[in-house]
Amino acid sequence: MRECFEPKFEAMERRELAQLQLERLQETLTRVARNVPLYRKRFAELGVDPETFADLADVRRLPFTTKADLREAYPYGLFAVPLRDVVRLHASSGTSGKPVVAGYTRNDVKTWSRLVARVMVAAGVSRDDVVQIALGYGLFTGGMGFHYGAETVGAAVIPASSGGTRRQVAIMQDYRTSVFVATPSYALHLAETLTAMDVNVNALSLRYGLFGAETWTEAMRAAIEDRLKLTATDNYGLSEVMGPGVAGECLEKAGMHVNEDHFLIEIVDPATGEPLADGEEGELVITTLAKEAYPMIRFRTGDITRIIPEPCPCGRTMRRIGRILGRCDDMLIIRGVNVFPSRVESLLLEVEGVTPHYRIVLTRQGALDTALVEVEPTEALLFDRVSGHQALLEKLERRLASELGVGFAVRLVEPGSLARSEEGKTIRVSDRRGLSTGS
Amino acid sequence: MLTLRNVDIHYGRVHAVRRVSLHVAPGEIVALIGANGAGKTTLLSAISGLMRVSGGDIEFDGRCIASEKPERIVRLGLSHVPERRLVFGPMSVADNLLLGAYTKFRRREVAADLDEIYAMFPVLRDRHNQQAAALSGGEQQMLAIGRALMARPRCLLLDEPGMGLAPQICKEIFRHVVTLRRDKGLTVLLVEQNAKSALAVADRGYVLETGRVLLSGTSEELLANHDVRRAYLGREKDN
Numbered sequence: 028m029r030e031c032f033e034p035k036f037e038a039m040e041r042r043e044l045a046q047l048q049l050e051r052l053q054e055t056l057t058r059v060a061r062n063v064p065l066y067r068k069r070f071a072e073l074g075v076d077p078e079t080f081a082d083l084a085d086v087r088r089l090p091f092t093t094k095a096d097l098r099e100a101y102p103y104g105l106f107a108v109p110l111r112d113v114v115r116l117h118a119s120s121g122t123s124g125k126p127v128v129a130g131y132t133r134n135d136v137k138t139w140s141r142l143v144a145r146v147m148v149a150a151g152v153s154r155d156d157v158v159q160i161a162l163g164y165g166l167f168t169g170g171m172g173f174h175y176g177a178e179t180v181g182a183a184v185i186p187a188s189s190g191g192t193r194r195q196v197a198i199m200q201d202y203r204t205s206v207f208v209a210t211p212s213y214a215l216h217l218a219e220t221l222t223a224m225d226v227n228v229n230a231l232s233l234r235y236g237l238f239g240a241e242t243w244t245e246a247m248r249a250a251i252e253d254r255l256k257l258t259a260t261d262n263y264g265l266s267e268v269m270g271p272g273v274a275g276e277c278l279e280k281a282g283m284h285v286n287e288d289h290f291l292i293e294i295v296d297p298a299t300g301e302p303l304a305d306g307e308e309g310e311l312v313i314t315t316l317a318k319e320a321y322p323m324i325r326f327r328t329g330d331i332t333r334i335i336p337e338p339c340p341c342g343r344t345m346r347r348i349g350r351i352l353g354r355c356d357d358m359l360i361i362r363g364v365n366v367f368p369s370r371v372e373s374l375l376l377e378v379e380g381v382t383p384h385y386r387i388v389l390t391r392q393g394a395l396d397t398a399l400v401e402v403e404p405t406e407a408l409l410f411d412r413v414s415g416h417q418a419l420l421e422k423l424e425r426r427l428a429s430e431l432g433v434g435f436a437v438r439l440v441e442p443g444s445l446a447r448s449e450e451g452k453t454i455r456v457s458d459r460r461g462l463s464t465g466s
Numbered sequence: 467m468l469t470l471r472n473v474d475i476h477y478g479r480v481h482a483v484r485r486v487s488l489h490v491a492p493g494e495i496v497a498l499i500g501a502n503g504a505g506k507t508t509l510l511s512a513i514s515g516l517m518r519v520s521g522g523d524i525e526f527d528g529r530c531i532a533s534e535k536p537e538r539i540v541r542l543g544l545s546h547v548p549e550r551r552l553v554f555g556p557m558s559v560a561d562n563l564l565l566g567a568y569t570k571f572r573r574r575e576v577a578a579d580l581d582e583i584y585a586m587f588p589v590l591r592d593r594h595n596q597q598a599a600a601l602s603g604g605e606q607q608m609l610a611i612g613r614a615l616m617a618r619p620r621c622l623l624l625d626e627p628g629m630g631l632a633p634q635i636c637k638e639i640f641r642h643v644v645t646l647r648r649d650k651g652l653t654v655l656l657v658e659q660n661a662k663s664a665l666a667v668a669d670r671g672y673v674l675e676t677g678r679v680l681l682s683g684t685s686e687e688l689l690a691n692h693d694v695r696r697a698y699l700g701r702e703k704d705n
Contacts, residue, residue, distance in 0.1 A: 054682060057679070134683070319691065
């Protein structure tokens with residue numbers, strides 16, 4: 028097997044893993060029923076006795092925990108330990124409502140560091156690397172999570188945090204950064220800045236890049252790898268459950284290994300909550316198995332993905348999940364058709380002549396939804412004849428309509444005019460259907 | 467090597483062990499810690515067949531042993547050193563040890579094993595003719611362990627080996643346990659009320675509370691857990 032941080036767990040036999048998961052699930056249920064009033068109340072209401080849980084599949088009898096439950100418990104309502112046992116607090120962004128506060132005991136912080144270290148080693152990182160972390164430090168779990176993980180691997184960590192792209196470039200050149208950790212959109216932004224600053228990418232020391240915290244596509248991966256000259260891997264995590272380190276790709280780049288000894292995963296139908304078979308796309312549901320401060324029972328992540336049950340050639344036995352296809356709540360319903368923005372993105376990128384910078388604008392005219400995609404053309408296309416633009420637009424529109432089942436108008440906009448992610452995540456959708464359009 | 471899944475044990479009407487699942491991998495030392503009455507001794511007795519389970523599976527080396535007789539379980543390679551040692555007081559030290567070899571018939575093998583035990587615990591050789599009752603508590607504990615080893619187990623269940631012993635003697639007993647694992651690859655499931663000394667030698671532990679497993683983890687993790695510190699280590703520091 029290739030480099031592996033904890034082969035004892037990452038490559039453990041599935042039978043042994045099932046035993047460990049069962050033990051930990053039972054312990055977690057005993058603890059939350061004892062220490063967390065919300066769970067105790069729910070179990071009692073539904074007549075669920077955690078002591079009758081004899082099988083991993085029994086987890087399906089438990090009620091879901093939703094983001095709304097977490098917000099209602101703001102700030103500490105779902106903690107399973109007293110605050111004096113907590114050594115760290117993080118919070119998820121409150122862009123759509125009250126934030127969610129996550130607590131960590133000393134053991135939780137150590138475990139988290141180890142799990143991130145697993146993901147980083149799987150992605151190629153070693154103690155010889157210089158890791159530049161361009162994710163936000165602070166309440167967001169991304170920066171600190173990767174920071175501790177990289178230190179646990181033994182790499183030299185540069186806590187660059189997000190933003191200040193020219194400074195990032197200077198650090199990258201001077202400190203000989205070999206691993207870059209960021210959001211994928213920021214990686215592309217950095218690539219553009221490198222071009223603008225006339226930096227020779229081949230003279231940099233970049234080897235690997237770990238990207239996550241937003242949905243991205245294979246086309247974006249190809250663009251990032253080509254422009255930054257590194258091997259890019261995807262990873263997954265969320266502060267409600269821990270932060271980064273829940274899952275990450277190995278160098279096979281074919282799905283993210285979930286740290287299943289710490290997270291029990293299910294895929295359910297987002298509409299009905301019914302379990303779906305391995306391989307089917309649906310909402311990811313996570314139960315934490317060893318968290319002390321902030322355990323989570325059947326948390327509905329809102330993320331759409333699928334389980335890849337086939338064993339991975341890398342030798343890890345932990346199952347993989349596919350790329351996150353979108354958020355249940357990002358899902359747009361356009362004239363009755365479900366559309367994920369990430370799907371629009373991957374279709375755009377399959378066509379030559381456009382960049383990954385785009386925006387979906389939805390308006391309503393009378394009773395009808397109108398969907399528009401604004402996209403920046405490549406430099407090469409800019410100098411092309413106008414008829415070339417026209418042909419490209421028609422091609423894009425045809426492709427979107429046939430693949431998505433709903434028609435989009437496509438418009439090319441000035442390169443650099445669409446918002447870039449300097450801080451956190453880019454807003455890709457502008458839904459103005461609720462606003463008056465003067466009709 | 468040893469796997470328990472959803473084990474329930476009733477003492478008459480008392481539900482003493484509730485749906486306990488745990489495992490011990492080959493060569494591991496695992497500690498079961500918990501207060502008096504948490505169900506630790508009951509659980510060990512069920513593993514060695516001295517007590518019937520009312521539900522669940524116990525697997526040893528992939529074989530179900532939940533309904534096997536105790537003598538059969540000893541032959542499979544699993545020996546139990548009971549709480550309070552239970553040596554046979556009026557009998558000599560040597561006879562106590564030989565009793566442990568009742569599963570073996572080859573005299574030469576037994577003699578060799580006896581020599582090995584004497585090499586490990588020289589005090590037992592010195593006193594092999596004396597009545598077991600005349601031994602000190604620590605010596606009796608060595609005798610009880612020696613007696614269990616005479617059956618050549620691959621897995622040892624140790625119930626409160628440090629009970630009633632002076633801290634120095636207790637440490638010595640635990641040192642022997644570590645040596646046995648190192649030299650003979652012995653797997654050990656250890657029950658101990660003194661969580662600190664148990665976790666000092668164990669790789670992992672399970673915390674039992676009123677018959678349920680509340681927590682498990684590496685010894686390091688358990689020692690850092692505030693619940694464990696408050697309940698079983700009898701103190702709490704802020705760091």
